[in-house]
Amino acid sequence: MKPLSKRTDTLFQSDIRAVTALVNRVNGINLGQGICDLPTPEPIKKGAEAAIEENRSIYTSYAGIPELRTAITEKARRFNHIPVPSSNDVMVSVGSTGAFVSTMFALFEQGDEAILFEPFYGYHRNLLALMGVITKTITMRGLNWEVDFGEVRAALSPKTKAIVINTPGNPCGKVWTHAELEEILALAEAYDLYVITDEIYEYMTYDDHEHVSLASLPGAYERTITLSGFSKTYNMTGWRLGYALAPEPLVEKMGLLNDLFYICAPAPLQYGLAEAFMMPDDYFTRMMADYTRKRKRMGETLEAIGFKVPWPQGAYYILANFEDLSQKVVGFSDDRTACETLVTRAKVASVPGNSFFHHPEDGRYYLRFCFAKEWHVLEEACENLLRAFG
Numbered sequence: 309m310k311p312l313s314k315r316t317d318t319l320f321q322s323d324i325r326a327v328t329a330l331v332n333r334v335n336g337i338n339l340g341q342g343i344c345d346l347p348t349p350e351p352i353k354k355g356a357e358a359a360i361e362e363n364r365s366i367y368t369s370y371a372g373i374p375e376l377r378t379a380i381t382e383k384a385r386r387f388n389h390i391p392v393p394s395s396n397d398v399m400v401s402v403g404s405t406g407a408f409v410s411t412m413f414a415l416f417e418q419g420d421e422a423i424l425f426e427p428f429y430g431y432h433r434n435l436l437a438l439m440g441v442i443t444k445t446i447t448m449r450g451l452n453w454e455v456d457f458g459e460v461r462a463a464l465s466p467k468t469k470a471i472v473i474n475t476p477g478n479p480c481g482k483v484w485t486h487a488e489l490e491e492i493l494a495l496a497e498a499y500d501l502y503v504i505t506d507e508i509y510e511y512m513t514y515d516d517h518e519h520v521s522l523a524s525l526p527g528a529y530e531r532t533i534t535l536s537g538f539s540k541t542y543n544m545t546g547w548r549l550g551y552a553l554a555p556e557p558l559v560e561k562m563g564l565l566n567d568l569f570y571i572c573a574p575a576p577l578q579y580g581l582a583e584a585f586m587m588p589d590d591y592f593t594r595m596m597a598d599y600t601r602k603r604k605r606m607g608e609t610l611e612a613i614g615f616k617v618p619w620p621q622g623a624y625y626i627l628a629n630f631e632d633l634s635q636k637v638v639g640f641s642d643d644r645t646a647c648e649t650l651v652t653r654a655k656v657a658s659v660p661g662n663s664f665f666h667h668p669e670d671g672r673y674y675l676r677f678c679f680a681k682e683w684h685v686l687e688e689a690c691e692n693l694l695r696a697f698g
């Protein structure tokens with residue numbers, strides 16, 4: 309047989325799926341995969357049920373139905389303070405991932421360079437690689453995952469086309485500050501770069517951290533592609549609905565790509581969501597009270613068993629460090645071993661840290677835990693961990 313495309317050479321089953329298989333075998337609890345097992349809000353489900361019942365089942369415009377694009381425009385103006393001139397700047401896609409793919413195709417030529425910060429979200433790195441983009445990875449350091457902008461400047465070259473950021477971030481929960489975003493914008497303006505900003509966890513911030521959208525900064529809109537969606541905020545990862553916001557000429561091209569790849573996002577689900585996605589304010593307040601309690605339970609459990617916890621500023625993961633533990637306890641020599649140890653001894657799955665770093669070795673002492681679980685499930689996982697290692 310002739311070989312498959314070279315593009316597929318870099319693609320492998322991620323550790324996340326392998327760990328899922330392992331934990332399923334012992335009937336354990338999966339805190340690995342970034343999926344939330346909480347229910348989708350009733351009004352959204354009812355809206356979709358009605359749309360299915362009414363046979364609103366045909367292809368929609370490739371950029372999404374007007375009602376949903378308008379609702380997203382209003383939300384972006386009100387919640388994100390982004391100066392979106394009209395709903396022509398909004399493209400609905402198959403999850404924010406679909407929007408990211410269209411962004412990749414709209415912006416990059418093979419051999420272009422992009423700046424990415426690590427620990428990173430694997431899809432960002434892998435999709436850039438699939439496009440033949442050379443990724444310059446900047447490591448964020450310390451308990452607050454700080455960025456050395458001198459390093460960013462040094463990584464820029466005439467081939468750099470874009471900077472990719474993720475705030476609040478997966479896997480480390482970093483929430484980029486206004487000052488940091490100003491630095492990014494200054495570099496983008498000085499070097500004429502686009503900025504792609506993945507804000508899928510925008511409603512989830514802790515303590516006094518506030519979500520700031522880069523596109524809301526004066527002058528930023530024209531060079532920013534803002535990606536977000538509904539998967540995380542409304543517990544509907546499997547519905548596959550997300551969007552991009554960017555100036556119309558760019559979104560127009562992204563829409564044409566979206567059309568080629570997917571034709572459109574699922575039609576009845578778009579109708580259902582358009583009716584309902586702006587939930588009352590107390591929906592968000594309750595959601596954050598819930599995640600704050602779960603973050604505390606997860607973080608304190610990990611600290612109690614000897615992990616160092618850089619407390620996440622946002623999102624719903626903890627990227628915890630077990631270097632100290634590796635000196636004292638058998639079964640913690642590296643991330644894959646530690647992950648297996650947790651599955652076999654506590655029936656709890658996590659994600660080995662190597663998935664989040666350009667040099668896998670840099671993730672050697674990290675495991676990522678997702679705490680977006682039903683309370684009783686999280687509670688059982690924490691009890692198991694404390695019993696096994698406390």
Ligand SMILES: Cc1ncc(COP(=O)(O)O)c(C=O)c1O
Nearest residue numbers: 342403404405429478537539550
């Ligand atoms: C940072 C980040 N972006 C995007 C996604 C996927 O979003 P969607 O379901 O909208 O494609 C995830 C899911 O884990 C994520 O963590």
